[in-house]
Amino acid sequence: MKSIVIVAGGTGGHISPGVALAEVLTELKEKIGYENLYLYSLVRNKNNPDLEQAPCPVLWHNLPPLSSNFFLFPIRYTIQIIKTFFIFKKLNIDVVIGMGGILHGVFYSLWNIF
Numbered sequence: 001m002k003s004i005v006i007v008a009g010g011t012g013g014h015i016s017p018g019v020a021l022a023e024v025l026t027e028l029k030e031k032i033g034y035e036n037l038y039l040y041s042l043v044r045n046k047n048n049p050d051l052e053q054a055p056c057p058v059l060w061h062n063l064p065p066l067s068s069n070f071f072l073f074p075i076r077y078t079i080q081i082i083k084t085f086f087i088f089k090k091l092n093i094d095v096v097i098g099m100g101g102i103l104h105g106v107f108y109s110l111w112n113i114f
Contacts, residue, residue, distance in 0.1 A: 002033070002034040002094040002095055003034065003035055003036040003037075003038070003091055003092050003093050004025065004034050004036070004037050004038070004093070004094070004095040004097065005037075005039070005040050005059070005088070005091075005093050005095070005096050005097070006018045006021055006022055006025075006037075006038070006039050006040065006097045006099065007040045007041075007096060007097065007098045007099060008039055008040070008041050008099040009041050009042040009045065009061065009063070010042070010100065011042070011052070013100075014099045014100045014101055015041060015045060015048055015050050015099075016038050016050050016077045017099050018032070018041075018097075018099040018110060019039065019050040019051065019054055020037060021053050021097065021099075022037060022039055022054060022055050025037055026055040026056060027055050031046060034095075036091065037055075037056040038055050038056055038057050038058070038059050038091070038093075039051065039057070039058045039059070040059045040061060041058060041059075041060065041061065042060070042061055042063055043060045043061065043062045045054065046060065047100050050096075058060075059087065061080065061083075061084065062080065063077070064076040064077065064080070077103070087114070
């Protein structure tokens with residue numbers, strides 16, 4: 001069985017399409033034949049109304065903002081990439097669907113690993 005994660009971070013312009021896709025995939029679960037479906041978004045989006053009513057579990061990611069500290073950003077970003085790798089391994093993620101946004105960069109970084 002496949003596990004699918006929809007990466008939808010950043011703004012509502014990335015989150016709303018991700019949630020809409022999750023709704024469609026939930027309706028087609030038996031036809032597609034996957035086991036688990038997750039949304040993956042930024043912690044700062046927890047109050048987004050679309051994510052509060054998501055049709056599947058939401059995994060939260062704490063990616064540092066680009067403006068936080070220019071010198072520490074690469075270190076913090078790398079740590080988040082490593083954390084994401086272990087989360088995906090633990091959940092046996094087979095398919096990643098990216099909806100864009102800054103969070104998507106983490107998954108481009110992991111592209112060759114999976």
